[in-house]
Amino acid sequence: xxxxxxxxxxxxxxxxxxxxxxxxxxxxxxxxxxxxxxxxxxxxxxxxxxxxxxxxxxxxxxxxxxxxxxxxxxxxxxxxxxxxxxxxxxxxxxxxxxxxxxxxxxxxxxxxxxxxxxxxxxxxxxxxxxxxxxxxxxxxxxxxxxxxxxxxxxxxxxxxxxxxxxxxxxxxxxxxxxxxxxxxxxxxxxxxxxxxxxxxxxxxxxxxxxxxxxxxxxxxxxxxxxxxxxxxxxxxxxxxxxxxxxxxxxxxxxxxxxxxxxxxxxxxxxxxxxxxxxxxxxxxxxxxxxxxxxxxxxxxxxxxxxxxxxxxxxxxxxxxxxxxxxxx
Numbered sequence: 668x669x670x671x672x673x674x675x676x677x678x679x680x681x682x683x684x685x686x687x688x689x690x691x692x693x694x695x696x697x698x699x700x701x702x703x704x705x706x707x708x709x710x711x712x713x714x715x716x717x718x719x720x721x722x723x724x725x726x727x728x729x730x731x732x733x734x735x736x737x738x739x740x741x742x743x744x745x746x747x748x749x750x751x752x753x754x755x756x757x758x759x760x761x762x763x764x765x766x767x768x769x770x771x772x773x774x775x776x777x778x779x780x781x782x783x784x785x786x787x788x789x790x791x792x793x794x795x796x797x798x799x800x801x802x803x804x805x806x807x808x809x810x811x812x813x814x815x816x817x818x819x820x821x822x823x824x825x826x827x828x829x830x831x832x833x834x835x836x837x838x839x840x841x842x843x844x845x846x847x848x849x850x851x852x853x854x855x856x857x858x859x860x861x862x863x864x865x866x867x868x869x870x871x872x873x874x875x876x877x878x879x880x881x882x883x884x885x886x887x888x889x890x891x892x893x894x895x896x897x898x899x900x901x902x903x904x905x906x907x908x909x910x911x912x913x914x915x916x917x918x919x920x921x922x923x924x925x926x927x928x929x930x931x932x933x934x935x936x937x938x939x940x941x942x943x944x945x946x947x948x949x950x951x952x953x954x955x956x957x958x959x960x961x962x963x964x965x966x967x968x969x970x971x972x973x974x975x976x977x978x979x980x981x982x983x984x985x986x987x988x989x990x991x992x993x994x995x
């Protein structure tokens with residue numbers, strides 16, 4: 668390493684074999700790197716390969732980066748002025764860090780959590796450009812995997828994550844099936860991680876309500892009882908099928924409900940499944956339960972007359988309100 672005009676200049680090679688880089692409750696990984704690092708005129712550039720012989724991802728809760736930051740959020744970087752001389756690394760990276768790495772997964776790569784238990788395979792090309800953005804290109808495939816949905820195990824027949832730039836929003840192509848006697852029912856998940864969509868399929872052909880019921884309970888819709896309704900609604904929510912208004916309306920009508928909705932609110936963690944029904948012409952009961960937590964609440968709306976309504980809520984907060992409406 669040498670210096671020119673006050674900035675370091677030089678080249679280094681990094682090599683290793685199957686050494687542990689992280690080991691905690693969520694992630695365990697080993698790496699075998701082989702890449703070079705070039706420092707020149709205040710810019711740092713790296714290139715090469717990294718093999719990950721062992722990768723085990725265990726998720727027990729939604730990771731923080733699964734929560735979207737609002738599109739109108741502005742990030743402001745504040746730098747404090749200092750008379751302290753820049754370190755060697757700071758001088759070497761004044762003009763930024765760029766590079767390209769090929770990341771290849773080994774034979775012991777897997778992910779487990781939120782019902783998914785599968786091996787991972789594939790490779791990604793990771794790039795860091797002049798604008799300091801991190802990009803990824805390539806595919807990771809899922810093999811020998813299962814997807815547990817409301818207590819029922821589905822086999823992952825095909826699955827892959829496709830990276831076309833955005834590291835945190837890959838394309839999704841997953842097909843999971845459940846075989847019951849001579850009937851095959853399943854779900855095809857597509858879109859992207861941040862905007863996933865699901866479609867149902869079966870062989871021989873069944874109605875969407877029957878497919879959903881068989882995925883959730885193993886029985887057609889006409890055969891399920893009241894105890895199975897929670898599993899049915901949970902499956903609907905988990906697969907994001909509430910966007911299919913036709914299917915949602917069929918289930919709402921078949922279960923005798925007046926309201927069936929899933930509100931994702933501001934973050935995925937706060938998603939709530941809500942069902943409601945008129946108990947009398949003047950009394951409406953609504954029950955909401957968190958999809959990813961144990962929160963729940965009950966609301967009762969009682970209409971006294973055209974302008975006066977009594978509202979009661981029981982959950983994390985208890986309240987009773989008398990609402991008077993005036994038409995303008």
